[in-house]
Amino acid sequence: MARLQASLLAVAVAIAAAAMLATPASGASYTVGDPGGSWDTKTNLDDWASSIDFRSGDELVFKYDASVHDVVEVTREGYRTCSPANAVSAVLRSGADTVQLNATGRRYFICGVPGHCDAGMKLEVWVSDANCTTTLPPPAPICSGGSPTIVMSPGVISYGSGVAPGSSASLSSLLVTVASLLLCLLV
Numbered sequence: 001m002a003r004l005q006a007s008l009l010a011v012a013v014a015i016a017a018a019a020m021l022a023t024p025a026s027g028a029s030y031t032v033g034d035p036g037g038s039w040d041t042k043t044n045l046d047d048w049a050s051s052i053d054f055r056s057g058d059e060l061v062f063k064y065d066a067s068v069h070d071v072v073e074v075t076r077e078g079y080r081t082c083s084p085a086n087a088v089s090a091v092l093r094s095g096a097d098t099v100q101l102n103a104t105g106r107r108y109f110i111c112g113v114p115g116h117c118d119a120g121m122k123l124e125v126w127v128s129d130a131n132c133t134t135t136l137p138p139p140a141p142i143c144s145g146g147s148p149t150i151v152m153s154p155g156v157i158s159y160g161s162g163v164a165p166g167s168s169a170s171l172s173s174l175l176v177t178v179a180s181l182l183l184c185l186l187v
Contacts, residue, residue, distance in 0.1 A: 002049040027057030027101070027130065032123060039071065039111070041119040049123055055130040058101045060123075062109075064094030071119070079103065079108035081125060082117035091180040101127045 030052060037043030039062045041109075062071045071092040078086025091112055092099075101107065102126050111121035 027055060027059060028172065029061055029098075030054070030062045030078050039069060039121070039123075041111075041116055045120065045123045049125050052125075053099055054125050054127045056102060056104050056127055057130045058127070060101065060109075060125070062092065062097045062099070064095055066093055068113065069095075069116065070112050071097050071099075072110050074108050074110055076106065077110060080123055082110055083173055084110065084112035085113075101125070103127065104112060104129050111151045127160045 032039045033043040033045065033048055037045075037048060039045075064071070072084045072087050073089045074084065075086040075088060078084065078088075083177075084091070099109075107125050107127060109123040109125075110117040
């Protein structure tokens with residue numbers, strides 16, 4: 001029995017250590033229009049953007065012919081009217097520009113060359129929080145009866161009967177939960 005407790009304690013300590021060392025993954029890098037397209041008038045940028053779940057920490061890479069295009073981040077109104085006069089940052093003209101998506105919310109980009117935005121060379125992206133999930137966890141079981149039960153949802157422990165509320169737990173909080181349960185078994 002003592003050997004089992006020592007093994008469980010070692011596992012709990014290892015899981016807790018892993019949880020403390022766990023760091024969020026760096027954001028993804030998306031080349032605008034890839035695969036098969038780019039920052040140009042031929043690529044359907046609305047379709048491209050709608051297929052991606054942009055998160056805070058991601059980056060957009062604009063690759064284009066700098067002799068005929070540019071990238072201008074604009075306000076919603078600038079996007080709607082294709083007006084580079086509503087720029088929120090400097091015009092990018094290198095042909096290989098990277099834009100960090102560090103904040104949540106909508107971001108708007110157009111080509112400032114006359115006629116290009118009207119021809120479809122504009123991009124709207126919705127950036128969500130890197131720590132949020134887009135899917136809901138399965139519902140926790142409903143428990144009833146006289147004896148206490150443990151109902152687990154990701155990152156949530158509820159003692160007693162009832163429904164544990166759903167939660168989107170990070171890897172580290174999930175590991176801490178598992179380590180805590182193992183430690184409770186030892187006591």
